[in-house]
Amino acid sequence: MRHWLMKSEPSDYSIDDLVRDGSIPWVGVRNYQARNFMRDEMKVGDGVLFYHSSCAEPGIAGLAEVSRLAYPDATQFDPASPYFDPKATLENPRWYHVEIRLVRKTVLLPLTVIREFDELAGMRLLQRGNRLSVTPVELKEWQFLLNHL
DNA sequence: GCCAACGTTGGC
DNA sequence: GCCAACGTTGGC
Numbered sequence: 490m491r492h493w494l495m496k497s498e499p500s501d502y503s504i505d506d507l508v509r510d511g512s513i514p515w516v517g518v519r520n521y522q523a524r525n526f527m528r529d530e531m532k533v534g535d536g537v538l539f540y541h542s543s544c545a546e547p548g549i550a551g552l553a554e555v556s557r558l559a560y561p562d563a564t565q566f567d568p569a570s571p572y573f574d575p576k577a578t579l580e581n582p583r584w585y586h587v588e589i590r591l592v593r594k595t596v597l598l599p600l601t602v603i604r605e606f607d608e609l610a611g612m613r614l615l616q617r618g619n620r621l622s623v624t625p626v627e628l629k630e631w632q633f634l635l636n637h638l
Numbered sequence: 639g640c641c642a643a644c645g646t647t648g649g650c
Numbered sequence: 651g652c653c654a655a656c657g658t659t660g661g662c
Contacts, residue, residue: 496659496660498660520645521645522645542659542660542661543659543660543661544660547660547661600661617642617643618642618643618644619643619644619659619660620643620644620645620658620659620660622659
């Protein structure tokens, strides 16, 4: 079993939305690396850190888990969707996504605090220029974080 | 709003 | 296949 960090802008979809919904299809990812993680590597039961980005207080806001394996993202076929991709076809879908289910909302662990732990210095989230919305989390990082959430 | 960093596009 | 231009991300 592996572990992941997934970013969401809370103005778009927040941890409270996930509390309300219980689970969510993670549609709209349009980056190949992030897609590959979801399509090729994420398994049901994998742990997920739910991260708030592009907001007043970025940080980890909750715990979730993968609840469904990747399948084609329907929004790529919908001309009315902001995620529409004219180069995608039903026979040859380009974008895939998993679904995640809430485990629990946590006290917000701010990015500024995450940066202070030496144990987390290797996190992909913290590497300069990192913009990936789905990143793997090492087991040691995951275990350390669980003790602080 | 600024800006660094990175990904994608498209002309050649 | 190169690379300049452009768009996006995301912290501050």
